[in-house]
Amino acid sequence: MFGHIKEDSVAGFVVFLVALPLCLGIAIACGVPPVSGLIAGIVGGLVVPWISRSPLSVTGPAAGLTSIVLVEVQNLGGVNPFLTAVIIAGLLQFVLGVIRAGRFAALVPSSVIKGMLAAIGITIILKQLPVAVGSDGGLSTVLSQHNPGAVTIALISLAILYGWKHTPLARIKLIAPALVVVLVASALAAAFAGSPTFALDARHFVDVPLGGVGALYNALPRPEWAAITNPAVWIAGATIAVVASIETLLSLQAVDRLDPLKRHSPPDRELLAQGAANAVSGFLGGLPVTAVIVRSSANVAAGGRERFSALLHGLLLLCAVLFAGSLLNRIPLACLAAVLIQVGLNLCKPALFTTQVKLGVTQLLPFAITIAAVLAFDLLKGVIVGIVMGIAFVLYENSKRAVVAEKDEAGIWQLRFRRDGTFVSKPGIMSTLDHVDDGESVVIDGTGEYIDHDVKEVLATFIEDAQHRNITVTVRGIDLTTASGGGGH
Structure with missing residues (x-):
């Protein structure tokens, strides 16, 4: 000192x-x-x-x-x-x-x-x-x-x-x-x-x-x-x-x-x-x-x-x-x-407001809602509301973007996890799987990513339904031995 x-x-x-x-x-x-x-x-x-x-x-x-x-x-x-x-x-x-x-x-x-x-x-x-x-x-x-x-x-x-x-x-x-x-x-x-x-x-x-x-x-x-x-x-x-x-x-x-x-x-x-x-x-x-x-x-x-x-x-x-x-x-x-x-x-x-606008809606809305909540209630309640909104946007982004799916040149669906698959991701995964038509082929690749039990049940349910729809499913990097069909719903 x-x-x-x-x-x-x-x-x-x-x-x-x-x-x-x-x-x-x-x-x-x-x-x-x-x-x-x-x-x-x-x-x-x-x-x-x-x-x-x-x-x-x-x-x-x-x-x-x-x-x-x-x-x-x-x-x-x-x-x-x-x-x-x-x-x-x-x-x-x-x-x-x-x-x-x-x-x-x-x-x-x-x-x-x-x-x-x-x-x-x-x-x-x-x-x-x-x-x-x-x-x-x-x-x-x-x-x-x-x-x-x-x-x-x-x-x-x-x-x-x-x-x-x-x-x-x-x-x-x-x-x-x-x-x-x-x-x-x-x-x-x-x-x-x-x-x-x-x-x-x-x-x-x-x-x-x-x-x-x-x-x-x-x-x-x-x-x-x-x-x-x-x-x-x-x-x-x-x-x-x-x-x-x-x-x-x-x-x-x-x-x-x-x-x-x-x-x-x-x-x-x-x-x-x-x-x-x-x-x-x-x-x-x-x-x-x-x-x-x-x-x-x-x-x-x-x-x-x-x-x-x-x-x-x-x-x-x-x-x-x-x-x-x-x-x-x-x-x-x-x-x-x-x-x-x-x-x-x-x-x-x-400049603070213009910067938040440029960062997009996922940054602007929690920012604006926090300001409104603090002015309407008090500082702690406003911060809590802002944190809840921030978490909601994170969950929303994760639910949308956990998987990417596209057809390759052979017409086979390639469904790849690009981040961990958790219960938050279930709506997005189920929506993606809904695009697979009867008689098509699907490759589900979760190599290197953490896939929790909720998502595994969604995949097991899809595989069980695929047998009745003549859909060929190949799974890579995901252990489904403990998952049972039906639990994902």
């Missing part, structure tokens, strides 16, 4: 500048006190590096969990029982790491994961638009309750975020565009203070407790231990554990690809680290955490080499909470909403 102090110190400072506005913005988007987002970032930085073996991954509150937190805080009746669910999620993740379940994340279809992330992006945008214009209500109040000062700050913030890469300052690694947005927005808010039209109210600013460690401790929400007997709390904990684990392992794979040294991060060890961090974060009043690709990629771009950069970013966040609360409280919520809107747009960018 401490082998590259110089490089990691620079990278850790850059990651801190990126993480600070995100921690605040995500907490506000979740409907919890801003300090809970900062606590999650601190815990992610101070706990995970000691357990994880991922050299470049950075942990903190993730935009991907925003919709879950927002819904579950409401469903469970407040942030206190929700914190109990976060602790449960951490313990479940730790168990997943112990039983080495990290490899099973690869079973989730790519189209479902992309749909999940796109739906999260859409949810973030819809929830942050009212905040960006200074409204306390939902989308329906954006036009009627907007604040001109908040709208101006949000538009300027978005212009900075999207125009940053076209400026010479983008070459300086130590300057993070999100931090520039915070500084410019804070200056604008101060300048608007004397204007009757553009002045912001107190509710339009971040609210971090002042007064040092004691005030911070008193302001932190506490887990409600009595809620541990509530089944809804366990369901929420399981939901967080599953989604946070998937997002963490996806981020881990992405960061390993970005690593210039091409190191491999053990996924099961990462689940142990994330589980410990979530348990601690919930206990201290923080949001659930995951490995976050935005911060991790900033770590890579800033020249990070080892886990010390993540550790330092956590220490700097802690110092900011303890000693810079008055400065944090000058940050307008509208600029943080702009930062999150950019995150949301990156998750559901148009």
